[in-house]
Amino acid sequence: MSLMTLEDLKTILVENAGADDSGTLDGDFAAQEFTELGYDSLALLELAAGIQRRYGIVLPDEQVMELRTPEAVLAAVNSAAVNSAERLRQTS
Amino acid sequence: MKPNRRVVITGIGVRAPGGGGAKDFWNLLTAGRTATRRISFFDAGPFRSQVAGEVDFDAQAEGLTPRQIRRMDRAAQFAVVCTRDAVEDSGLELDRVEPHRIGVSLGSAVAAATSLEAEYLVLFDSGQTREVDTRYLTPHMFDHMVPSVMAAEVAWTVGAEGPVTMVSDGCTSGLDAIGHALHLIQDGVVDVMAAGATDTPISPIVLACFDAIKATTSYNDDPATASRPFDRSRNGFVLAEGCAMFVLEEYEHARRRNAEIYAEVTGYATRLNAFHMTGLKPDGREMAEAIRTALAQSRLDPPDVDYVNAHGSGTKQNDLHETAAVKASLGEHARRVPISSIKSMVGHSLGAIGSIEVAACALALRYGVIPPTANLRLPDPQCDLDYVPLVAREATLDTVLTIGSGFGGFQSAMVLRQPGGRAA
Amino acid sequence: MTQRVFVTGVGVVAPTGLGIAEYWAATLAGRSGISRIDDRHVGALAGRITGFDAARHLPGRLLPQTDVSTRLALTAADWAINDAGVRPGDRDEYDMGVMTSNACGGFDFTHRQFDKLWHDGPQHVSVYESFAWFYAVTTGQVSIRHGLRGPGTALVGEQAGGLDAIGYARRAIRRGTPLVISGGVDSALGPWGRVAHLSSGTVSTTDDPGQAYLPFAAAASGHVPGEGGAILVLEGGESLDRRGDRPRYGEIAGYAATFDPAPGSGRPPGLRRAAELALEDAGVTTADVGVVFADAAGTAEFDRAEAEAVTGLFGPYGVPVTAPKAGTGRLFSGGGPLDVVTACLALREGVIPPTPHDAQVAAGHRIDLVQNAPRERNMTVALVLARGRWGFNSAIVVRG
Numbered sequence: 001m002s003l004m005t006l007e008d009l010k011t012i013l014v015e016n017a018g019a020d021d022s023g024t025l026d027g028d029f030a031a032q033e034f035t036e037l038g039y040d041s042l043a044l045l046e047l048a049a050g051i052q053r054r055y056g057i058v059l060p061d062e063q064v065m066e067l068r069t070p071e072a073v074l075a076a077v078n079s080a081a082v083n084s085a086e087r088l089r090q091t092s
Numbered sequence: 093m094k095p096n097r098r099v100v101i102t103g104i105g106v107r108a109p110g111g112g113g114a115k116d117f118w119n120l121l122t123a124g125r126t127a128t129r130r131i132s133f134f135d136a137g138p139f140r141s142q143v144a145g146e147v148d149f150d151a152q153a154e155g156l157t158p159r160q161i162r163r164m165d166r167a168a169q170f171a172v173v174c175t176r177d178a179v180e181d182s183g184l185e186l187d188r189v190e191p192h193r194i195g196v197s198l199g200s201a202v203a204a205a206t207s208l209e210a211e212y213l214v215l216f217d218s219g220q221t222r223e224v225d226t227r228y229l230t231p232h233m234f235d236h237m238v239p240s241v242m243a244a245e246v247a248w249t250v251g252a253e254g255p256v257t258m259v260s261d262g263c264t265s266g267l268d269a270i271g272h273a274l275h276l277i278q279d280g281v282v283d284v285m286a287a288g289a290t291d292t293p294i295s296p297i298v299l300a301c302f303d304a305i306k307a308t309t310s311y312n313d314d315p316a317t318a319s320r321p322f323d324r325s326r327n328g329f330v331l332a333e334g335c336a337m338f339v340l341e342e343y344e345h346a347r348r349r350n351a352e353i354y355a356e357v358t359g360y361a362t363r364l365n366a367f368h369m370t371g372l373k374p375d376g377r378e379m380a381e382a383i384r385t386a387l388a389q390s391r392l393d394p395p396d397v398d399y400v401n402a403h404g405s406g407t408k409q410n411d412l413h414e415t416a417a418v419k420a421s422l423g424e425h426a427r428r429v430p431i432s433s434i435k436s437m438v439g440h441s442l443g444a445i446g447s448i449e450v451a452a453c454a455l456a457l458r459y460g461v462i463p464p465t466a467n468l469r470l471p472d473p474q475c476d477l478d479y480v481p482l483v484a485r486e487a488t489l490d491t492v493l494t495i496g497s498g499f500g501g502f503q504s505a506m507v508l509r510q511p512g513g514r515a516a
Numbered sequence: 517m518t519q520r521v522f523v524t525g526v527g528v529v530a531p532t533g534l535g536i537a538e539y540w541a542a543t544l545a546g547r548s549g550i551s552r553i554d555d556r557h558v559g560a561l562a563g564r565i566t567g568f569d570a571a572r573h574l575p576g577r578l579l580p581q582t583d584v585s586t587r588l589a590l591t592a593a594d595w596a597i598n599d600a601g602v603r604p605g606d607r608d609e610y611d612m613g614v615m616t617s618n619a620c621g622g623f624d625f626t627h628r629q630f631d632k633l634w635h636d637g638p639q640h641v642s643v644y645e646s647f648a649w650f651y652a653v654t655t656g657q658v659s660i661r662h663g664l665r666g667p668g669t670a671l672v673g674e675q676a677g678g679l680d681a682i683g684y685a686r687r688a689i690r691r692g693t694p695l696v697i698s699g700g701v702d703s704a705l706g707p708w709g710r711v712a713h714l715s716s717g718t719v720s721t722t723d724d725p726g727q728a729y730l731p732f733a734a735a736a737s738g739h740v741p742g743e744g745g746a747i748l749v750l751e752g753g754e755s756l757d758r759r760g761d762r763p764r765y766g767e768i769a770g771y772a773a774t775f776d777p778a779p780g781s782g783r784p785p786g787l788r789r790a791a792e793l794a795l796e797d798a799g800v801t802t803a804d805v806g807v808v809f810a811d812a813a814g815t816a817e818f819d820r821a822e823a824e825a826v827t828g829l830f831g832p833y834g835v836p837v838t839a840p841k842a843g844t845g846r847l848f849s850g851g852g853p854l855d856v857v858t859a860c861l862a863l864r865e866g867v868i869p870p871t872p873h874d875a876q877v878a879a880g881h882r883i884d885l886v887q888n889a890p891r892e893r894n895m896t897v898a899l900v901l902a903r904g905r906w907g908f909n910s911a912i913v914v915r916g
Contacts, residue, residue: 219634
């Protein structure tokens, strides 16, 4: 089970960085590059900050700048979530 | 309009990290010492970036009265003290100049941000309420929201009754304020300008802004080497505060009173990049255009430039942008001309730094020394020009170019020359 | 010969109207946009813009990164550029500059970020705070939105700054940039902005929207802050000639700025001198001036100083004076540019809009304040005055 879905990502993105009326976030946009969707590096940072606020997951800065598509963000967030769950299990 | 009016710098006042006035500032630069340190003004523990270029400033010891200290934001205090120094340095007797012929052009990017934050904390009880209790209102809050009072303070310091304005072009404010002053004197509106810029942004809200966009360094364990322009390991700028003010005069005005002239300002241009509020294009196109225009105004060619004072903030995007802009505008000469960033030593004081860099250029022209880029130990292979690493360099300087970039897309360039240089 | 500079397009965002048609109709009718925007007594009145839906005018991506003042400015800039019939893409990008004024920055935006920082922690501060707050935001955002890559600047001079921006834009045009977007728009009417205005000590404490801002009146009790302003397209005569276009609104024929002497110096204030220098710059005399748009501070002391400057220049009751801003509130950087627009329209239509609220003029002022109804008058030249707190004086001469 994954922590964050594409729909969650869309919600955070629109809330923090806004949406154009052109409908780029309709349908399956997971594989499209953020730049094609009209989002710049600041929007990506705002997305990462929103993810941190909602899920408590911190993506390292260098990693954030390398995330070019929504699906890459989802993969990074969900693997970070799995890793931290793993760590929790090991320490408890 | 009176044609061919030339403009010269006859007085300099500086407050920058690492020392008192212009002399200390110049000693720091030529020694290649850095003045960045862990933030002491407040607990920076919660922030990503915890280092800054702080100025040790004692307003009372600087001669400001208790009333001045009470009413003025720290940035205004810096501006008034630097203006006083600049006038003294220039030897100009203000009571012998018609007040109508004196103007002020003061730059600042975030102006009274620090005072606003202090007032916010009282008014809204550290953010615990959005309800306003007017009993906690201070009489200066309006002037911190609308900071043109800072330019007024400078005007009162010099008795200016000509045009007085505040220029707020983000991080090119310091260059643009001098640029506007240049135009006013050239156009015959005034003969003397108190011009320069001030910023005292070391405060939680400003740190938080730059944290959010990862623009500032995270080298918190090694504050003295945290600012590393053009170095492979650089990872952001070091926030700083400071101020530089100048007496700018029409050339004949300065000559008539036998003033000692630091430099002539021969060209200035600014261009917007219309690209991004914080981002810079790697090709440096608009910056190159500003440089070409400033050189053309000076009737100079690229090979005439003896030194380039870089914006050199210590972010990767700036280093690439600026290197490309210098190459695009100076052509082959880019590979020969020395380039350095004093932000490696005094940090990035936002709107003020452009003026502080003009001070560095004027002093470089006077003393024939190029300040180095400190902390440049591992050159970035993509930055392949001569950035004068670590050690100052003696050189015969006739013409220097200083450049700056600012949020909002501002790209500015200014050319300064030896008084009586080739154009004279 | 120095180049002439014309207003070729305007965008108005005012409490009395969005867009030039609505604004001009309300202004001629002497309507007031001042209303109660809060339930408290002090600081409850403002000239607030109603019916502005930013999402209808701007792309959704711009909304999270802009303060209300920036949204208003961007919309006004869109309208001005359209109005001028300028297509930025058809021109050399370095031939178009942006020089605006701003007094308050993105103040309400930044208030929310201060709340986030101090209530929730640094990680909650928006990435957009780094520029949404600062005074250069209008210049930067307008440049980006329209691809304008010429010279840019942002000036702060309280209520005088908007005229200074137009003056500097004119200088830039004469120095070789054919077109410059100029003007100013401000808004700081959130909870913090309202008390910041109050702290100036010059905001009226009168509770009645019709009685609070009465410039030159015997009952003058201060001003009411407002939001809005105007963005103008300014073009040099040479490029207009090349395009074969006619200037649509008017000419920025003269500009000057002065600063009052330091308090206690005993020297005369600088407003009259600014007006004289602007007239001289325009090559006209007081006899040519058909109307004066007053700064109209609304306090007894400042009104007296302005009335003395005007009567000193024109003689007692020597020229019609008007202050449409009594119906918008003081708009800070937006005030001067909006007056310039109003002056252009007054010259074109041959009618002086009245000063709203019809209050009894204080006996000592000896000025011919246009009130009650618009006054028809054939005019070719208008003088626009503006003062910024602490001694800034600016004047622009508009030729129709």
